[in-house]
Amino acid sequence: MTAEAQSTEMPSDNAASTAESIRRLRGLRAVVEDAVEHGASAVERIHLATADVPFNVLQRVPVLEAPVREIRTVHDEAVRSSYRIARMINRAVARSLDAVLDVVERG
Amino acid sequence: MGRRLEQAIGALNGAVGDYLARTSNGLATTMAFYHADRRLETSPEAIQTAHPGATGRLVILVHGLMCTEHVWQFAIGSELVDYGSLLAKDLGMTPFYVRYNSGLRIDDNGVALAELIERLVDAYPIPIESITLLGYSMGGLLVRGATRVGLERGYRFMSLTRRSIYVGTPHLGAPLERWTRSVTGLLDRLDIPATRLAVELTSLRSEGVKNLGDAHAFPLVPSIHHYLVAGLLSASSPPRTVAEGVEASPTFLADLIGDLLVPLPSATDGGVAAKTYSSLPAHVKVLRDVDHVGLAHHPEVYAHVRAWCAEES
Numbered sequence: 001m002t003a004e005a006q007s008t009e010m011p012s013d014n015a016a017s018t019a020e021s022i023r024r025l026r027g028l029r030a031v032v033e034d035a036v037e038h039g040a041s042a043v044e045r046i047h048l049a050t051a052d053v054p055f056n057v058l059q060r061v062p063v064l065e066a067p068v069r070e071i072r073t074v075h076d077e078a079v080r081s082s083y084r085i086a087r088m089i090n091r092a093v094a095r096s097l098d099a100v101l102d103v104v105e106r107g
Numbered sequence: 108m109g110r111r112l113e114q115a116i117g118a119l120n121g122a123v124g125d126y127l128a129r130t131s132n133g134l135a136t137t138m139a140f141y142h143a144d145r146r147l148e149t150s151p152e153a154i155q156t157a158h159p160g161a162t163g164r165l166v167i168l169v170h171g172l173m174c175t176e177h178v179w180q181f182a183i184g185s186e187l188v189d190y191g192s193l194l195a196k197d198l199g200m201t202p203f204y205v206r207y208n209s210g211l212r213i214d215d216n217g218v219a220l221a222e223l224i225e226r227l228v229d230a231y232p233i234p235i236e237s238i239t240l241l242g243y244s245m246g247g248l249l250v251r252g253a254t255r256v257g258l259e260r261g262y263r264f265m266s267l268t269r270r271s272i273y274v275g276t277p278h279l280g281a282p283l284e285r286w287t288r289s290v291t292g293l294l295d296r297l298d299i300p301a302t303r304l305a306v307e308l309t310s311l312r313s314e315g316v317k318n319l320g321d322a323h324a325f326p327l328v329p330s331i332h333h334y335l336v337a338g339l340l341s342a343s344s345p346p347r348t349v350a351e352g353v354e355a356s357p358t359f360l361a362d363l364i365g366d367l368l369v370p371l372p373s374a375t376d377g378g379v380a381a382k383t384y385s386s387l388p389a390h391v392k393v394l395r396d397v398d399h400v401g402l403a404h405h406p407e408v409y410a411h412v413r414a415w416c417a418e419e420s
Contacts, residue, residue, distance in 0.1 A: 024116070027133030031119070034130075042307050049300040 022105050026098070033094040037087055044083040048076060109144060113175050117209070121173025124210020125314040138207035138219045140227065141176055147203075149226040163236035164200045166191055166416070167224060169207075171244025171275075171403065172315060176204035178243065181404035190241060190409050198416055200239070203227065209245055210313030217252020221262060224253060228264045238268040239416055243403045244369070245319065247276025254328040270332040272412055275366055275402040277319060278335075279373035282363075284320030287312075327376070334390045334415045336408055337374030338366030338397040366399040390415075 055075075058068045120127060120136045127135035140147040142157040154161060168191050170178050179189035191202025205223065207216055228235060242250035250271050257265040291309045294302040327333050365371045371379050375391050387393060392411045394402070402408055 023133035025133075027127070027135070030130065030132055031123075031127070031134065042304060046300045046304045049303070 019105075022101055026101055029094055029097045029101070033090060036090040040083050040086050040090070044079065047079055047083075051075060051079070110177055113144065114177055117170075117175035117177075117206070118173040121209040121313065121315060123311060123313055124208040125212070126210075126311075128208060128211060136206060136208040138205065138216065138223055140203045140223070141206045142204070149223070149230045151230050151232040154227075154230060155232050158201050161201045161231075161233060162199050163234055164198070164239075165203060165227075165231075165235060165237070166194050166200045166239040166241055167203045167205060167227075169205045169220065169240070169242040169246030169249050170209075171242075171246050172209045172319065174209070174403075175206050178400075178403045179204070181406075183406075189404065190412055193409055194239075194413065194416055197413055200416065205246075205249075207249070208315075210315045212314045213245065213248050213318040214252055216249050216315070218256050220249045220253035221256035221260070221264075224257070224264045225262045228262075228267065235267050238264060240268060240271040241274070241412065242271070242276060243274045244276060244399065245315065247271075247273035247278070248318075248323065251276075251278070251323055251325075251327065254331065255325050258328050258330070265328075265330065268331050270334060270415060270418075271327075272334045272336070272415060273374075273376075274336045274408060274412075275338055275369050275374055275399050276335070277369045277373045278376035279322040279370075281319045281369055281373065283368060284316060288317075288320055322373075323376075332390070332415075332418075333376075334411075335375050335378065335392070336402060336411060337369070337371055337379070337391070337393045338399060338402045339371060339393050339395050340364050340367060340398060366397065366402060368399040 051072075055068060055072045059065050059072075061068075116134055116136065119134060124135060126132075140149065147153055147157050168176065168179060168189075170176055176189075179191065180187050181189065189202075191200075191204060194200040195202055205220065207219070209216070224238070224240075228238075240250045240254070242248070250273065254265065254268065254271060256262075257268075287309060291306055295306045363370060365374055371393065375393075378388060378391050379393065392408075394405065394407055397405055397407070
């Protein structure tokens with residue numbers, strides 16, 4: 001390959017390399033987003049299922065049944081809200097990264 | 108950094124590569140030949156540029172689960188070599204390194220490999236005298252699958268392929284995956300939140316990993332020579348070859364441990380096992396004190412590979 005041929009190929013090689021890097025960064029962003037999304041949902045399910053055990057026992061006691069039911073509703077909603085917020089932040093960060101990558105790609 | 112990044116992506120592909128491919132993720136590897144860390148197109152020009160001194164004797168190297176072609180590399184002095192570069196130097200063979208998504212189904216990768224080799228044959232700039240297929244671990248199963256597909260479809264590369272060499276290949280499956288299945292099945296029956304999480308996490312492993320638990324579904328293609336290399340950790344007795352005139356007695360431990368991931372009967376396609384053992388056939392080599400990972404880059408393995416490749420050369 002001549003020096004001239006090399007010099008004419010270098011810009012397209014660099015462009016291809018940048019495109020490949022962007023493609024991979026988008027892939028990494030998607031993997032992390034999915035991992036946090038599904039990880040948070042899985043932990044949420046386990047969290048609620050674990051809390052179910054003592055709540056179920058306490059709700060079998062007639063005198064405690066009504067107050068425990070109230071506490072359980074508040075607890076479950078608080079847990080769900082926490083994980084919901086975590087997932088929302090995760091999606092917001094992912095969208096922001098996408099926007100940054102769009103700018104880099106266009107630039 | 109580049110090499111480590113490629114290795115990390117290779118590992119990720121092995122772990123969850125089916126998910127990456129399903130979601131069209133940019134980290135999913137598409138099967139291709141790689142030369143000097145770059146994708147090598149199967150065109151006469153690209154092949155000639157990568158291999159200006161290309162010969163008619165090809166060796167195609169297929170890596171294993173969760174790795175890339177870098178797994179073949181080892182140092183001799185200050186020089187970084189691999190089985191392919193050594194075969195090029197010693198026997199004038201031209202090496203082609205396959206990189207693929209090892210998280211996909213092994214059958215599917217076998218089909219893709221057959222198609223890739225056929226494209227290479229079509230594009231090769233000079234007449235091909237012979238092809239040697241060299242597969243490490245899961246890569247051996249791909250080679251096995253590709254030769255089956257090649258035979259069924261009447262691909263040209265099959266008439267040129269002289270030999271397949273399987274290094275640490277789990278022909279009869281890998282027990283670690285079977286144990287994982289059993290434990291996961293057991294945990295799944297327990298209605299405990301913590302075990303449910305463990306089952307969910309374990310179930311994320313790729314189709315490629317899950318396939319490793321199964322034995323091959325078809326016999327070796329009879330029209331080519333097959334050679335097998337197995338590792339055997341020192342906890343068990345070393346078998347000897349017939350040439351050495353000694354009949355050894357592998358123990359139950361040899362069957363069980365093998366190279367730590369692949370037991371001796373699996374790596375030798377059922378050819379060597381404590382129950383049926385009398386002596387090693389010539390096409391089987393068992394290396395003592397070499398673990399599974401070490402088989403991909405070991406001078407002694409190369410010595411056997413070279414000797415087999417030198418036959419009929």
